[in-house]
Amino acid sequence: MRVINSIYPKLPVFAQHVAISSFGIYWRWLRFGPGHAQFLRGFLERESFQSSDWENWQSHRLEDVLKGAISVSYYSKIWTKSQKDSALAGKLLELPLLEKEPLRAAPHDFLRTDMHPIHPLTFYTSGSTGTPIATIWRVAELRKSQALREARSARWAGVSFHHARGTFSGRMVEPNPESKGPFYRLNLAEKQVYFSPFHLRPGTAKYYIRALEKHHIRWLTGYAVSYYLLAKFILGQGLAVPSGIQAVITTSEKLTSEMRTIMEQAFGCRVFEEYSNVENSLFASECEHGRLHVSPDVAVVEILRPDGSPCLPGEAGEVVATTLMRTYQPLIRFRLGDMAMWDTEPCPCGRQMPVIKEVIGRIEDVVIGPDGRQMVRFHGIFTNQPHIREGQIIQESMKTIRVKVVTTTEFGAEDIQDVTYRIQQRLGDVTVLVEPVSEIPRTKAGKFQAVISNLNNQGGL
Numbered sequence: 353m354r355v356i357n358s359i360y361p362k363l364p365v366f367a368q369h370v371a372i373s374s375f376g377i378y379w380r381w382l383r384f385g386p387g388h389a390q391f392l393r394g395f396l397e398r399e400s401f402q403s404s405d406w407e408n409w410q411s412h413r414l415e416d417v418l419k420g421a422i423s424v425s426y427y428s429k430i431w432t433k434s435q436k437d438s439a440l441a442g443k444l445l446e447l448p449l450l451e452k453e454p455l456r457a458a459p460h461d462f463l464r465t466d467m468h469p470i471h472p473l474t475f476y477t478s479g480s481t482g483t484p485i486a487t488i489w490r491v492a493e494l495r496k497s498q499a500l501r502e503a504r505s506a507r508w509a510g511v512s513f514h515h516a517r518g519t520f521s522g523r524m525v526e527p528n529p530e531s532k533g534p535f536y537r538l539n540l541a542e543k544q545v546y547f548s549p550f551h552l553r554p555g556t557a558k559y560y561i562r563a564l565e566k567h568h569i570r571w572l573t574g575y576a577v578s579y580y581l582l583a584k585f586i587l588g589q590g591l592a593v594p595s596g597i598q599a600v601i602t603t604s605e606k607l608t609s610e611m612r613t614i615m616e617q618a619f620g621c622r623v624f625e626e627y628s629n630v631e632n633s634l635f636a637s638e639c640e641h642g643r644l645h646v647s648p649d650v651a652v653v654e655i656l657r658p659d660g661s662p663c664l665p666g667e668a669g670e671v672v673a674t675t676l677m678r679t680y681q682p683l684i685r686f687r688l689g690d691m692a693m694w695d696t697e698p699c700p701c702g703r704q705m706p707v708i709k710e711v712i713g714r715i716e717d718v719v720i721g722p723d724g725r726q727m728v729r730f731h732g733i734f735t736n737q738p739h740i741r742e743g744q745i746i747q748e749s750m751k752t753i754r755v756k757v758v759t760t761t762e763f764g765a766e767d768i769q770d771v772t773y774r775i776q777q778r779l780g781d782v783t784v785l786v787e788p789v790s791e792i793p794r795t796k797a798g799k800f801q802a803v804i805s806n807l808n809n810q811g812g813l
């Protein structure tokens with residue numbers, strides 16, 4: 353991988369298409385090779401499970417996972433004798449919560465010592481804050497994860513990984529920041545177009561649309577903010593979107609209802625949200641009724657209050673997950689750093705899979721007012737701001753909020769006043785610095801950060 357990454361930027365565009373397609377053949381084998389069809393059948397069959405079937409299925413799988421975890425050197429060191437007894441008895445709630453730091457510091461300490469995969473794979477979380485975490489997989493686990501996405505994400509949206517798709521992700525696509533295009537590369541092995549999130553601007557949007565047309569793209573997946581931005585350019589410039597696009601499935605980044613509305617208008621199809629992460633410690637996807645169902649065969653998901661007790665439906669809390677699908681590096685009661693709440697109503701689609709009403713945001717995305725009040729998902733202040741294309745909130749201190757905005761030419765003093773008013777209304781007496789910029793830099797993985805807090809750096813928390 354490292355060799356490919358160092359050679360790739362030096363290749364001409366044509367050779368980059370070939371390199372990606374050749375690598376794509378290997379990836380297709382990894383994802384769709386032996387076992388995939390059987391895994392897919394399993395995921396499809398379990399969708400018709402009743403709640404009692406799910407309970408039985410989960411408790412059996414959990415017993416295996418917890419017994420296996422005893423052989424993991426981290427848990428065997430950290431868990432007390434009575435916690436180990438609880439693990440052997442399958443009593444998950446008696447086990448301690450797992451922070452990210454131990455996993456980040458020593459990912460190999462979390463591997464099952466009784467499993468010896470021939471070809472383990474390592475993927476890194478993008479780590480917008482701090483160092484990335486290495487997650488280590490067996491090939492069979494990767495195939496399962498692909499089968500899961502086919503069954504519960506693509507098919508629920510009426511599409512398939514066998515159809516041509518476009519992807520915005522953190523993969524390096526166009527190494528030159530000053531490139532005049534093309535801003536995508538082809539993976540012929542999977543009829544997939546990789547778009548660069550870094551080059552998307554008002555002047556380049558039309559080239560992205562042309563690529564959708566040229567390669568007969570049927571559905572789009574990847575970063576929510578990139579599709580939202582493209583949608584705004586489409587509407588603003590009256591660009592014609594090819595009619596064959598059937599669905600947009602967003603991953604990473606929070607999808608707000610405003611983003612969804614604009615995207616559905618621009619792309620002329622439904623937008624579906626997928627809530628998961630690189631380590632696959634949880635998976636939730638949207639059904640035809642627009643409800644976000646957790647897959648109980650991927651993880652045991654808990655939503656907890658600060659005192660560790662479970663939240664009631666409709667009550668926001670912290671998401672904690674225990675992996676059932678990835679068992680080589682089992683994560684037991686892992687704190688994901690997300691806030692979410694269970695739905696109070698069952699879904700009319702009939703699937704007996706728990707429904708998350710809302711993923712509220714990252715715990716890191718909290719902004720704090722001088723009187724201590726906390727706001728999550730703060731980027732809501734940009735709703736109905738027609739002259740702001742993108743906005744980012746930076747908490748410089750308890751008293752100062754900087755707002756970076758990429759604006760249209762109509763942006764003026766009234767807009768600045770409006771943003772200032774909205775923030776002061778939510779946070780109280782703070783100084784608001786509205787700063788128009790030409791662009792807002794993405795993280796190394798190409799992700800958009802809605803909120804940045806510098807309080808930790810100053811010891812302000």
Ligand SMILES: [Zn+2]
Nearest residue numbers: 639643699701
């Ligand atoms: Zn449903």
